[in-house]
Amino acid sequence: MEVVIHDISSKGLGVARRGGKVLFVEGALVTEKVKVCPTREGSSIIEASLESILETSLDRVSPVCPHFTRCGGCQLQHLSYEGQLKMKHKRVKDALERLGGFENPLVHNVIASPPLHYRNKIQMPVRRGKLGFYGAKSHDFVPVDRCYLHLESSQILLERIESMGIPFEIDTLVMKTASSNGSVLIILCSFGPIDSKLKTFAQKVLDKEQQVAGIYFTQRSKDANFVFGREFILLAGKEAIEDELLGLKFAIYKDAFYQVNPFQVSHLYQYVIDSLDLTLNDRVLDAYCGVGTMTLLAAQRCREATGIECVPSSIESAQKNQELNGIQNASFYLSKAETKISQLEKFDKVILNPPRKGCEKALLEVLLEQRVKKIVYVSCDPSTFARDCKFLRSGYALKSVQPFDLFPQTVHVESVGCLELI
Numbered sequence: 001m002e003v004v005i006h007d008i009s010s011k012g013l014g015v016a017r018r019g020g021k022v023l024f025v026e027g028a029l030v031t032e033k034v035k036v037c038p039t040r041e042g043s044s045i046i047e048a049s050l051e052s053i054l055e056t057s058l059d060r061v062s063p064v065c066p067h068f069t070r071c072g073g074c075q076l077q078h079l080s081y082e083g084q085l086k087m088k089h090k091r092v093k094d095a096l097e098r099l100g101g102f103e104n105p106l107v108h109n110v111i112a113s114p115p116l117h118y119r120n121k122i123q124m125p126v127r128r129g130k131l132g133f134y135g136a137k138s139h140d141f142v143p144v145d146r147c148y149l150h151l152e153s154s155q156i157l158l159e160r161i162e163s164m165g166i167p168f169e170i171d172t173l174v175m176k177t178a179s180s181n182g183s184v185l186i187i188l189c190s191f192g193p194i195d196s197k198l199k200t201f202a203q204k205v206l207d208k209e210q211q212v213a214g215i216y217f218t219q220r221s222k223d224a225n226f227v228f229g230r231e232f233i234l235l236a237g238k239e240a241i242e243d244e245l246l247g248l249k250f251a252i253y254k255d256a257f258y259q260v261n262p263f264q265v266s267h268l269y270q271y272v273i274d275s276l277d278l279t280l281n282d283r284v285l286d287a288y289c290g291v292g293t294m295t296l297l298a299a300q301r302c303r304e305a306t307g308i309e310c311v312p313s314s315i316e317s318a319q320k321n322q323e324l325n326g327i328q329n330a331s332f333y334l335s336k337a338e339t340k341i342s343q344l345e346k347f348d349k350v351i352l353n354p355p356r357k358g359c360e361k362a363l364l365e366v367l368l369e370q371r372v373k374k375i376v377y378v379s380c381d382p383s384t385f386a387r388d389c390k391f392l393r394s395g396y397a398l399k400s401v402q403p404f405d406l407f408p409q410t411v412h413v414e415s416v417g418c419l420e421l422i
Helices: 081-098 152-163 196-208 262-275 293-299 312-325 337-343 361-370 382-394
Strands: 002-004 013-018 021-026 033-041 045-055 121-127 130-134 141-143 172-177 184-190 212-219 233-237 240-245 248-253 283-287 304-309 330-334 349-352 374-379 396-404 414-421
Touching: 002 013, 021 033, 081 382, 081 396, 121 141, 121 152, 130 152, 152 172, 152 184, 184 196, 184 240, 196 212, 196 233, 212 240, 240 262, 248 293, 248 312, 262 293, 262 374, 262 396, 262 414, 283 293, 283 337, 293 304, 293 312, 293 330, 293 349, 304 312, 304 337, 312 330, 337 361, 361 382, 374 382, 382 396, 382 414
Parallel strands: 021 045, 184 212, 283 304, 283 349, 304 330, 349 374
Antiparallel strands: 002 033, 013 021, 033 045, 121 130, 121 172, 130 141, 172 184, 212 233, 240 248, 374 414, 396 414
């Protein structure tokens, strides 16, 4: 059948309509007329493969990576970067209008990133000493000689490490790089127990590569999808690397979250702190605070900053980062934000930075009840962001939304929404 693509889905699929059903086509772009072959049909949707392009979009480009379409890491390398930014802007605005019920919300243009070589964290499956990725929507191993999203320095280091002979026991290799100084932390993951070969390999890497500061081992559970196991063993070197961000120092530990795009993260965090309009009398809550990055940045401008996080390793990192920077007016709690907030004195302003599933309803109910002056919401999913903003409409006005492109070549987009008390 022949169809015309009118949209791109949240998964990067071309969207068309046929016979009252929504049709999804992998690899098709908006405005393109394409010939497709249905592969699966349901009561309301049709999935189809792209057979040929009859009319080509002006935004279509040749992917820079030869593994595109086979590797599952990118979804948009066939779309120009300008086209990607337009698509992400539309995705945020559409979610607010359709799911949030906002009429013509103020959504600024997406703040762009370097489109390639931006990731400071690498996570690659390993098969018989060869690095690669999983295929799209599968666990099929795809050998990859280089990834165009990784920092160039990290990619070069990765190639040298692979040439040293990664032990066959290793199932996944994770690499974290501190962009301010280039120091690297490596985690070797395996389903099997540690042995002497791993220790020898780790010491070899540490001796040959000066930028590698430390190497860990963790044994994965065979019945879990998590890359990391419960315990980590330091094979060689230091336990953490240190990065600098907006004048503060942050230790990057083996299993704690740290934003992966160093070119954008300073712009994102600076925008959040500026949007709070902090005074020296303000008490600030950073819900879902992670390793305390925004908590500590806010503490420099307010009376008191409090971070809440339910992940123990993140809170441990936040407390170490507080000590590292000598900040006295910050405190951190290991708890669920919706539980702890009611036990604390009322806050003046709040940062929300939840995971992809969005905020718990109980937390939003407390914010409505307490009537804090301003909420700055950092979202990694437009749908849950729109849902939560809709819930807050009874007490807050959504003044503006600023999207940031933290993940070029993928469908993901980060948004910062400013909500003020009505």
